[in-house]
Amino acid sequence: MNDTITDRIGGSTPAPSGVPVSSGSPALDSAALDGSGRILLAAPRGYCAGVDRAVDVVEKALDLYGAPVYVRKEIVHNKYVVESLSKRGAVFVQEVDEVPEGARVVFSAHGVSPQVHERAEARGLASIDATCPLVTKVHREAVRFAKEDYDIILVGHQGHEEVEGTFGEAPAHIQVVGTPDEVDRVEVRDPSRVVWISQTTLSVDETRETVERLRRRFPELIDPPSDDICYATQNRQVAVKTIAPGVDVMIVVGSANSSNSVRLVEVALEAGAGSAYRVDMASELQESWFDGASVVGLTSGASVPEILVREVVQWLQARGFPTVEEVRTETETTTFALPRNLRSELAAHGLADGRPHAPRKAGPDHTS
Ligand code: SF4
Secondary structure, X not given: OOHHHHHOOOOEEOOOOOOOOOOXXXXXXXXXXXXXXXXXXXXXXXXXXXXXXXXXXXXXXXXXXXXXXXXXXXXXXXXXXXXXXXXXXXXXXXXXXXXXXXXXXXXXXXXXXXXXXXXXXXXXXXXXXOOOHHHHHHHHHHHHHHHOOOEEEEEOOOOOHHHHHHHOOOOXXXXXXXXXXXXXXXXXXXXXXXEEEEOOOOOHHHHHHHHHHHHHHOOOOEOOOOOOOOHHHHHHHHHHHHHHHHOXXXXXXXXXXXXXXXXXXXXXXXXXXXXXXXXXXXXHOOHHHHOOOOEEEEEEOOXXXXXXXXXXXXXXXOOOOOEEEEEEOOOXXXXXXXXXXXXXXXXXXXOOOOOOOOOOOOOOOOOO
């Protein structure tokens, strides 16, 4: 775990431009009634480099090849993004067996196991791999430790696509542990040859607890070469921890199957938020959540377009929370190149010059 993340406490900045201000409605029984309610907007929030790249992969594939472009699983775990891309011609499938033979398929940001690659090849599919490079890094660690015949403890959530993909790299060597309590059921061949790795989107604190439990059982436990919980997950959790003690209600924008979004709700509550709710979009907000509230915290998971946050801001501003204060704890500059085969094809068709991917400016919805 990266200890330095706990030191990144930032100041506050004015509300971002483009956030409209409107006066309150009579709907709430709170400080919001007199229009004195405040919104603390966590930063960083929203799209990470891996999600930005994955969405860009599907958009560029649609530009290049036209619809349909098949995508195995949700390209990123966000309902709005998936629906937006579906409207443009992306066809989301659960397995490569559903893709017509010889067609093109994009693998999602969460990564796939070698078995999925093999099945795609057997069907003659042309694949574009949008796996986040930080997930690929964990796959490589699993392969390397398995080659060295370690028992590998993969800390992560059973059934999550990322965990399935990593597990598939070395199923004979990997055991998945989801919570600290599950450590007790781990069995290894040689306690001196045990290593842990993790899903990229976990709670930093809960993972630390799980690893401490593992180390109590296996004192010679080996750490991964570097943090597996990615920079984006860590930064969003630090931002939420920073504002949580001062908020009555924390709103996390993100989908139910988004691991990092769900973790942000947990982190907010642990860090002292009065209450915390996850919503896909503003229409899911309930006025009763804000009864008696003066300060609302707001953040979004790594797969959430900024337009969804802006809509929540507008919803709150219309109900007596006119002031928006952004609290930034980190400035992110990470970007990832598009997959090599896609870059080459784009360059060959004169659609791009084949240079590494540059992040888009935050547009209205990140999907156009
Ligand atoms: S959350 Fe982290 S690992 Fe997942 S796509 Fe974003 S940068 Fe990559």
